Amino acid sequence: MHTKRLTDILLVFLCIFCFTNCDHDDVNFPTFTFNENGECEPASLTPISSARFEEAVVGYGWKHVHTYEINPDGTCQTQDYYQDMTGTGPTQYYVESNSSLKKYMYIDAYPAWGFRTVTYTFSDGNRLLSNQNTVFQILSVNGNTMEILDQLGVRAGGTEIYGYSIYQRMTNQEVEEVQKTYHTDLSDVHELTVSVQENPLIISGKETEFDVLSSNGPFTFKPAREGSCEITSQGNHVKVKLLSNGVYLTGYDRLRHCEVVIFSTDEELEPEGTDIYDFTYTEITVNQEKKLFAPDGHEISYDLGSMEVTPRKEYTGSILSQYAPVALLAVDTNGQARYLRMNSGKISFKDLLPQEVLDQLTEGTDGASLTYKLELITPDCEVFQVLPFKITYKK
Template sequence: MHTKQLTDILLVFLIIFCFTSCNHDDVNFPIFTFNENGECEPASLTPISSARFEEAVVGYGWKHVHTYEINPDGTCQTQDYYKDLDGAGPIQYYVESHSSLKVYMYVDAYPASGFRTVAYTFSDGNRLLSNQNTVFQILSVNGDTMEILDWLGIRAGGTEIYGYSIYRRMTNQELEEVQKTYHTDLSDIHELTVSVQENPLIISGKETEFDVLSSNGPFTFKPAREGSCEITSQGNHVKVKLLSNGVYLTGYDRLRHCEVVIFSTDEELEPEGTDIYDFTYTEITVNPEKKLFAPDGHEISYDLGSMEVIPRKEYAGSILSQYAPVALLVVDTNGQARYLRMNSGKISFKDLLPQEELDQLTEGTDGTSLTYKLELITPDCEVFQVLPFNITYKK
């Protein structure tokens, strides 16, 4: 009996502890205001002297405890800002001297955990300024706890987000662990760039090559489709041999990536056995007034008209998903090619027939024609079908 009563009492205390430890009622939230420029400021602030700043803040690492977003009315939200936030995390600080600050963070865009070294001055209003921008503003320092006002970001509509953050002074061991975890110098990160000027790159043969101009150490390139090409590299020089038409390469180093898309007009790379679609038209005509006409004689709008791919009767289901055209190559009889995006399987005549080509055609003799090969492309950049298209000038 006594054991049951004791268990019940302990259970009640446990419930009370869990309830109180899971909310933030113990936080004494300050009040903030917003000035005419939309900048957040504390409603009241006790100045911190330079001597006090040097004594209590400089030389220490500061570990993030909580951040609370500040509402437009100057009050604070009670849920931690980072609790359900994807793609970002809190910042840790090391105020290594009276003029140098280490900022430790995770950057989802790279992605990488690293640091930036910031030159700062301790200024009026307890602000740490770098290039006249506030890194953060100290609200108070009491023992091992520092409270700050910091800028968190900008919403899609342009509204700036501010936070009230609580930090705890790190032990030497904690600081060493942070420095090991966030070891990448984010101020020395390079984009992974290559010497390819056009993207997509359209070549006339089966082979091409390019140089890696900048990277963050060793890199590698991989095709989206295995077996679509052979890749060899030596130093910063990369050679690619196409085994089929259309290669989507992704280059990686330890922090960044880039894409290189390559197509070819080499007829030996044209696909076979995937004759899945037909276009609305395989031929049209144009008159001296540059009006377009379908084979049945009805006029087609040059500015608004389009033609679309239509699956052949024997194809349906998953194969149409696998070979869903999103773009095409327009290849003329001289082997010159243009890359065009499609819109839900449609291509506009204005894109397909540039005005200058239409002008040249209508300046010729009756019966002059332009012939193209329309090469359909999947989302992973595979050319899977070639369709003919012809436009003839008729007076």
């Protein structure tokens, strides 16, 4: 998930914002305690007055030097918390006033170098509080060095991770460099959303269109399979022309992405030349009690039975990996289609033939039938084979 380039960039910035002397033996580690709620607190703390806080902290940028995770017994680990991490990094701070600060960080989920502006109050206990949550707690401020207690994250089991961090006051030039690097306002990030109501979208022709409803600036849409479609955009309006059946589109802006999957019931888009699989049955019957039967007369369990694809004898090896069916379209004679997920090449009869379908069929005359085209779909949403299926009502 993390590329070498991303790792290199993070290492560069960690170097910029760290002391050149990385000898952890010189650190005088404080000790901490955990209260009954599992919250970490310093074992001892010298109060800082509001006047001292405004004099020593407000109006300055603070660059990260080291962070040490706090153990459950209140001691600190001696290896820097971020030393072996990729795809994430420490937070830099700019306390721009006595009520507002900026947090500069890298967010891997976007990915983006950006900032968030936080409104805070300085409270008793040396805490910077925002909406009653602690941004960080100052342990000491001596000259250009500030030591803090901050929350680093939450483990999978819900346990909070706390750290003892050392920060150094930035020069004005360093503040400017941070502002240039972390330029994205992360408090104003939008999801990339489109006007497609159903995903996957099943259309009757070869062309469709949709609007981009929200984005973080310019966007682009690309298909998973080159040559599967033609895409044209004008403003926030996107037009798609299918060149084969099944298109998996990914839309990107500078921060977010979204997926749009499109299939068609247009017979001209049906595939040719990939007759790789057979289904267990091409035809079954249903009686008045809505029991299913195979052509040889044996009963098929509606609740537990399934249709399964089996490769034809001439097909083995890589082609089966290339055309592994993970879903299908069940298209009836009226061109109405349903998208159905498959499980290891199987489709259950309960999914293929919903109860309302059986009800409709068994309310008809003896010999009435329903015919489907079962169109097999690959993981990258290509319809590659069409197989017939028929169910007939016999009293």
